[in-house]
Amino acid sequence: MARIIVVTSGKGGVGKTTTSAAIAMGLAKKGHKTVVIDFDVGLRNLDLILGCERRVVYDFINVINGEASINQALIRDKNCNQLYILPASQTRDKDALTQEGVGKVLEELSKEFDYIVCDSPAGIEKGANLALYFADDAFVVTNPEISSVRDSDRMLGILSSKSRRAERNEEPIKEYLLLTRYDSDRVKSGEMLGLDDVQEILSLELLGIIPESKSVLSASNAGIPVILNEKSEAGQAYADVVARYLGEKLPHRFIDGKQGFLRRLFGGRK
């Protein structure tokens, strides 16, 4: 049985797809057979970040509609043979994603894979809800700014009430915080929220802080997930995230300037 991870945020452009690609690659590199699914119908770019866009023949919706088998649609990653990608359709409309269809595909994949990573679209609409519905774990990707934190909080409410686990009264989805695009200088200068500010509102288990880094853009341009760039701080931070998720105890890095402007405005409570 696979463990299903949803990478979600509510707010757009915070780094969900970057994160999905990185952690899927990280898990695969550790020897776990992993598939990453793009739920962003109409805006696919997971395949770009993984550098397999020219090998897409069939997509997620083809599989749901029974027009292709899962094995026909899965693309094996060129850097790691334990990693597979199920791309989104760029052309079809979102209504083709149905709960029943998604459930069937996930059930099939569960038999073969250790981890299924679901890259959620932004928003709190159907696509995002379907991406999280079957999840066991949620990586809540948040940027250190108020609107992103608010949207994450909203998403956490949906995770705890609208998932299959919630509907079946099972143990709730395990929720983790991933603070991305963290810019220590801007936190120190008070332009951005600090980790403490974010945690005061969300209070979640912190899986890692991903620093703002130019290497993220160059990695996605090259089609190689940033986690494979061991020189990059963002790459190292993602490697830590995967290790922590798998149970290793590692100290948090890239975290200068924990207190942002909220704290300085109101002062700590202790």
Add this chain to the structure above:
Amino acid sequence: MLNTSPVLEFKSSTFFAPILILFKNDIAAIELALQEKVNLAPEFFKDSPLIIDLRELNKQNLDLDFIQIAGVLRNIGFFPVGIRGGNEQQNKQASSLFIPIDTAREQTNAGTTGEAQKPENTKPALSQPETTVIKELINPASAPPIYAAATLVTQPIRSGQRIYATGDLIIMSQVSAGAEIMAEGNIHVYNTLRGRALAGVHGNTDARIFCFDLQAELISIAGDYKTSEDLNKQIYKKPVQIYLQNHALIIKEIA
């Protein structure tokens, strides 16, 4: 082809709907009182089913046109789904609107919209006076009062989530900005309260709100409310209790 899959199935289940007890037949006053309630929690009341209880009116021989009141309720956004305690004429009118008539239960433990009821007329009791008082009012010879159980919530209430308790509401985790918690009784939050908290929503002016860390967007007791703008800086982020005194919300730090 043989197809044995069933076309339908009956299941026994309970369907919850609030009961609206009317004490006066002044339709304009009813409409105003209801609109005030709805404004407090528009999302909560939107498309809510409603059972209309006319027993009190008919006891006082106050006449009410059922078709007219049903129309008013629909306009506000309620769905009348039943009538109880109506007279022959009102029941006939309900039937003509395909609204079922509830004759089975002659007692009710339901709350009421506080506006139509004068607080001075009802003896304040200590913990859950609302249900008790109404019950006595309707049927003085009835069995001992039924207390609504307290609702305990241990997980965080996030933005966009809404909790409603028919009795007291006890929350152990944080309540996020953008969340809404409502109780017909008291509200206890043993954590940070950032969202909206409404106690005594059926008009119980004795209801109180207690919280460990007050950062609420809105607090309300029996319809009297304050927004975060009106909150005094002194009690911000402090443990407080909030209660009503002569229609004024009092916020006191718990030392």
